[in-house]
Amino acid sequence: MEVTLKQKKRVKAKKELFSLGTTHFINDLMTTGIVPALMPLYKEAFHLSYTQAGAILLVSSLTSSVMQPFFGLFTDKSPKPWFLPLGIFITGLGLALSGFMPSYWLLLVMIGISGIGSGIFHPEASRGAHLAAGQAKGTAQAIFQVGGNFGQAVGPLMLPLFLLATGIKGLGWFLLFGLAGSLIIVKILPWYKQSLEEGKKRKKAVEGKTHILGLVGLTIVVTFRSWTQIGVAGFLPFYYLHHNIPLKIGDILTFLFLFAGAVGTFLGGRYSDRISHKWLLFISMFITIPFAWILPHVTGVLAIIDLLLFGFFVLSSFAITVVYGQMMLPNNIGLASGLMIGLGVGAGGIGSTLMGWISDTYGVNVVFDLFVILPILGTIITLFLPGEKKLIGNHEPQSS
Template sequence: MNLALKEAGVKPRLAAKRQLFSLSGVHFINDLMTTGLVPALLPLYKQAFDLNYTQAGLILFVSMLTSSVAQPVFGVLSDKYPNAWFMPMGICLCGFGLTASGFAPVYWLLLLCVAVSGIGSGIFHPEAMRGAYMAAGTARGTAQAIIQVGGNFGQAAGPLVLPLFLIATGLHGLGWFAIAALAGLLLVFLVMPWYQRSLEMNKKRQKLIQGRNHVTGLILLTLVVILRSWTQIGVAGFLPFLYLHQGFSLKDGELLTFLFLAAGAVGTFIGGRVSDQISRKWLLFISMAVTIPFAWLLPHVHGVLSIIVLFFFGFFVLSSFAVTVVYGQMMFPKNIGLVSGLMVGFGIGAGGIGATLIGWLSDQYGIYTIFGLFGILPMLAAVLTLFLPSERSLTAKEA
């Protein structure tokens, strides 16, 4: 919803609610099989292949490189050749790679399987984000919140699946996720007729957009997303190791990681809804600034207080997730796939690559040292947010 509609008091409305929720369901399945399960599986992969922390971080690095960092490339292709068939292709590769990783006999084949799964996710995302854009109507923040909350809950469900299922079955239990991939395919095929019709209408709309892209703004916004994702993915990946160090069981550690990620999903939804009513720039700044004290407190609290801190940490760090996608689309209104690849893919993946550095720091200085780093990253992100262009200056481009 643009600034003019906000000032006119027009209530945000979705254009295609049913299709949007279907896309959110597919996003849940996709992210469950990549960014949800891969970080959660690190302790099992580490034990099965006798890995050190650096090697475990490399698994996450490969997943993020293929699923996220490469997304802008798929986004550019999606902008030039938009095609609904990218979504089922992505889900198939994603499911195959994950299930095969449970049967990999050696470490390098494990990395290859993780890479195939990641490529599938990278293909899926830009086209799915275009679907959210076309289904949004005047409620763009809400539309992104709905589709992104599906992905966020997929990430959150990964750590939950581990204690409920995979700890008992071992890595071979990943074979059952072929059923999840089939469910994702079914949802995609239900959406495709609407999607193909909407693509033709969207092509005409894109031709009416005027104005130049705001390159500097998008670069700064991408840096903010990288810092935010380095914080979120680093905590999600290494929180079980912190709690193991404090004497918790792996099951308890994964359940607490689920709490952190589920709180982020709630924050994503609420933040997206609120962004249709207030400035996206200042909502982004507030979310980063409020995250800082909870990040500093996390490794120093215990008991019920640690649960409270963990929840609010997850809530605020991801409350700007949908906001940054819409904000980026406003800066590059003719390049929805590219922006989605940057905001949902490259920004997150580049932050996730930091997991390799985090693993190395953990080997060298201990797990508590790297958790101190997570208090600095959102502080830097909050400062960068102050230099982003105002929403008012971007509205004319989408008129």
Template sequence: MSSSSNTKRRPLLKDFHLPESSVWKLSGAHVLNDLMTTGLVPALLPLYKAAFHLSYIETTLIVLVSYITSSIIQPISGLITDRHPFVWLLPIGVFCTCFGLAISGIVPNYALLMVCIALSGFGSGAFHPEASRATNLAAGENRGLTQSIFQVGGNLGQAVGPLMMPLFIITLGLHGLLWFLIAAILAFLLTWWVLPRYKQQLQKGEAKKAVAEGKHSRVGIILLVLVVAIRSWAQIGIVSFLPFYYLEQHIPLGTGDMMTFVFLFAGAIGTLIGGTISDRIGRKWLLMGSMILTIPFAWLLPTMHGLNAGVDLFFFGFFILSSFAVTVVYGQMMLPNNIGLASGLMIGFGVGAGGIGATLMGWIADHYAVSTVLDFIAILPIIAAIITFFLPNDKKLVRSRLK
């Protein structure tokens, strides 16, 4: 066996600059951050709707505020911290995310609820670009895998969110959200423990950035943001409206939450596998393949019931979210000197567009039916797959940086 062969078989984590514990702490903080936003906020909509006597469009405005505040702050935060990194955004941001949602359980009116949701969204927007930068420093040659470890944390947080409903919320009411003040403290500690090592690696990263080469692909980043936004519309559409769809069919809320968990948990598995595969076959082809493979499961969903629906949702979530980490790395490759901005666009602006989609789908549900929302979601992967065809080849992006 040659030495070169042995080198190829070395463990993937050997190339990390940050210790493995830092990567997993960032991923753990990501679990708590996304649990409080994309995990719990959509799952809480039926309870918010009942508590404040809201229409569908007023209810989905909660998602819009959560997503838009995060969407607006992430690219701005990323652009600023690309020039002047502020490592304390890690613990401060994730603390505000958890704290804002926790106190939303005790507010007396809809306006204050929106303030709490906005605080949580701004915290998430501050956390993500800095956390993605730290993860990027940890990547070595396995950027897809490393980013997947970080993003799987967020996906797990989203998946676990609906399962928290019977544990805390339905039993204790909205006041049960106060228990998540514990999560705010834990998230702060997880990111605070990473700071010393992150500061050291950041100094090395800035030294490398000064001599970085490569052209930015502005058209490519715009098209990629569109794909991420469309994917986000599909994801938030399932998470927000699937429970309502089952309620209209007189199926208990817990069943809808369990189906949502299946969708998001499968997405977490897909994120890890997709990121790993993309290191080998390329980001463009992984992204295009994931969208094409999603199409039949999106079309079949409205016709499925019971166990068949669970199986369909598993593959739907697996394929459409398998590109989650891939698009972050892909965006960073298109903006090699603006890692924070790229991360903010991919995780923030693109994903935050899901809030706009949720409001549109709320309008569709109010004027037509919730089942029409599922029909609308079915066409989204087709549009995303077509746009992906026009994206630049990521292997050519790498070659251009090496010239």
């Protein structure tokens, strides 16, 4: 009977994990997925410079990502299950309203509101994935994170499907996306609340030790990875437009880059339960370098192959770094998740503003030189991160 009960709980947890992954898909489609792809439309509608267009990504990233550690820290001692449906609904509401704003500054406000919704959603959702994981932390994060990464990949495809025909007012449809995500997530709240209570009962008397220096180094590596990923997603359409390649082609290539990243996220997380997190991260960053260097020098089929491999390897460490960060900060799962998912990704928005300035000043081609330098720096820093043996006492973090 006990074995049967445990099996039922595992099946239930796996089902809810896929629900979390589905809502993560919807949420990230509406933020890091479609907002970078919308930059050319926003730029044309509001007559923006590259720097102003980059600032849209900055606001989105600051609110949706950089705020995540703060929401995570706020909810670590007292989790807020209702943040899940509220967050994803606000994400859709802000994005939908951004298509009807009469000025650039009000557009930024709506983008910020949408981002705050995403910032509220992520720490609680990542905690839910942690609760559903059991011993397979990497696999659980892979399932959860691949939903978000696939949402990022599908985002650019929304433009040729209907936005290029309807203009930015077509963003109003995303209110339905936010509502659908809320309805899906409401159904898992009973399981989530029960899992939180069970987690409190299992809480260890002696809390795990933190590794601050390792966490700082890991956050820097994640930031460099994010600058590379978001930079390519945001500026690849501009790069191809500069070379007289239609926007719809650039968006399809961006989709391929991000779709390959989603596949890399899943496989990387799956294997991280059996292979060193540190060395998987090192391999991910190191192998990215040649594909970043080749990108501006190839076209046609070679460009497609390069983007697929580039996207696969640069994001193959995504789920790994979340679990790695939780091992370094075992008593604050929400904060660790916010740092790895939020601050790291949010820094990409700051980087996009810098890249916008570089594009305005020196040309968009120069930006692609950065995509070689950043993985090199990330690879070097990874060598100095602590291995799992030093974190072994943290391998079973608390669930509250």
